[in-house]
Amino acid sequence: MSAGTPSTLFRDAALVVGKDLRLEWRSRVITSQVLPFAVLVLVLFAFALDPDRRILGEATPGLFWLAVLFSTLLALQRAFAVEAADGVTDALRLSGLDPAGIFLGKAAGIAVHLLALELVLGVGVTFFYGTTPHGPVLLVATCLAATAGLAAVGSLYGVLSAGMRARDTLLPLLLLPVVAPVLIAATQAFAAAYDRSSGEGWRWFGLLVVFALLYLAIGIFAFETLLEES
Amino acid sequence: MEPVVDFRGAVCLLGRFPALAGVDLDVARGEIVLLQGPNGAGKTTVLRACAGLVPVVEGDASVLGVDLRADRRAVRHRVGLLGHASGLYEDLTVADNVRFWARAGRAHDADADAAMARLGLAGRLADVAVARLSAGQRRRTSLAVMVARRPELWLLDEPHAALDQDGRDLVDSLMADAVAAGATVLFASHELDRAQAVAHRTITIAGGTVAVDRSPAGTAAPGAPAPTGAEPAVEPDPEAVVS
């Protein structure tokens, strides 16, 4: 809406994220479907790469973020299928909510789900791959920055393809090449943390922050246009 | 009287299909106006255009003083639209939904609770997920959202559909109350007997244009002679075709 002051922006964002968390609490789709899927991906990597703990240990950062990326696709499809069902998109357009607030709220909701997922995956790689985590500050910072970037760009492409024919196949094609830098940077930052060479890692963290800020800005400006049917 | 809806030759496209092919429509504040016409005539599109959802690509259109061709988003939070779809989150409960949409429209939880009580959704039903509701109960929930948000213009698409006798009476009294509170109602219906009893005026839509605009309604049965004189009676649309 035209009355997009900062206070209404954050009020609307809080309203949307509250609604999304309540929706997950009631339906438990992410908890009961996406989370097990993410763990399953970790197990499948072990099948594909041999149960040799040396290879798995070396590849842990990459496998971790690949599992996050695949789970992100599922979480996004869920998050935007909910908004496209049974006239909800029209209701959102008529609601009086600031479109930028809806974007921030959706992104924050996805980010909360992803962070929970990353926590489980972190325990998963330690347990299954025998990787001992180091550099907790860098690890957590990387998770936060990478998740912000994934949630921002994911919300942008999620609403773009929501309600569209063939959205389930289109979303990965659009999203994955764009988030390739996140995969590279987060994997390298994790590798640096595990190797205790965090100097390199903070450079990658910087790239993740730039990525997240860029797509948050694009989302705030573009969401109003993307929410329109025409 | 102050016009709430003012359309002059409004054209709306759905893709490349001209759902509205030049509509002239006036609705004054405090009126209850019934839209009738065959399926596919353009009734739903008129309602969606009034809500600022469908862009008007030709002609003039203003709703609540907002020029829809200049900024149709500005009118949206001031109208309420009850469409064929419920506009509700399936996995949330009735109370969750009504409160969320009410808060989004700057209404308070108290408004939401009062609206649920009015629609008979208080108590046990309030904590049931929308996915478990019957079609009539969903309709009531959508109506509760509308009541809680207190729009200035009510746009109702087949409001009586799926409701029981009790619910239909309730819809009629909601419309009357809305108008008494200073709002305006534009609704589409096929249940002409009931609808014409409530409406102040009946407008017939056909082929994406206004075929008959008759006032006051209720004085004449459907199919009765159209007025020949003063009222802006008949759109001479065949002219447009021939010229």
Place this chain on the structure above:
Amino acid sequence: MNTTTGGPLEDRETGSGAGLLRVHPDGTASPGSRRFGIVLSVSVVVFLAVALVISPPDSGAGASENAMGEMVRIMYVHVPVANACYLAFFMTALASVMYLWKKTEGWDSLAAASAEVGVVFTALTLATGSIWGKIAWGTWWEWDARLTSTLLMLVVYIGYLALRRAILDPVVRAKRAAIVGLVAFANVPIVHYSVTWWRGLHQEATISRFDPTIDGGKLFALMFGLLLGVALYVWLMIHRFRLQYAEARLESKGLDVALAERRAEAVADRPQAGAPLAAAAQKGTNP
């Protein structure tokens, strides 16, 4: 009633069709673009002679082992097509911005046309780069920073074209495509830096660099190629854009007819709605 309205409708339809044909009797070409095409065809033949035969092979600085010899010739094709693909995607981004600003159909057509041509040029860039790699490195593919980021760019723009195909409504398509066109371009430097850093971590230039000594005949061949690449892009764009424009015109011509048909539905409905209505309609036509 229907017979009287049917006549003018048909006339309009054939009229619009004939009008389009009169504007472009031979498809998308015009005398100017046809002359441009002939000049371009001759230039390509001359260029191939210069690049593949006349210009000297690379002897390197002081005939070192870095000399590329005859291999240098692929550069005369590779560099111009790579240049053209960047030009094309820049044009897509620019046209996307202009569409979001002006909201006119022409900018959307330009963005779409440029992305299509750009995807073809990017595929050619990758193909020629890969051929060069096979000769220089002995493998078809190396995870070289430039090759990798070009590959990602290709996939991003294939996604852009897929998105355009998935949306039927022209206005929705134009808006969403414009945003994706813009985001895709903003993403190019991020991908480039991340991939460059990623490669930089492991090994720095163990493969031979793509930097022959450029002088005389080689410089001429390269400049000629660059110019020709841009000219080829422009020529393809002229035709692709005219085709898009003709399609848009055909659609908007259809609107008058569609409006008339839509209004005629009301006339067709009238007999069912009651005799008085039909009489009223009659009055409307014969005042």
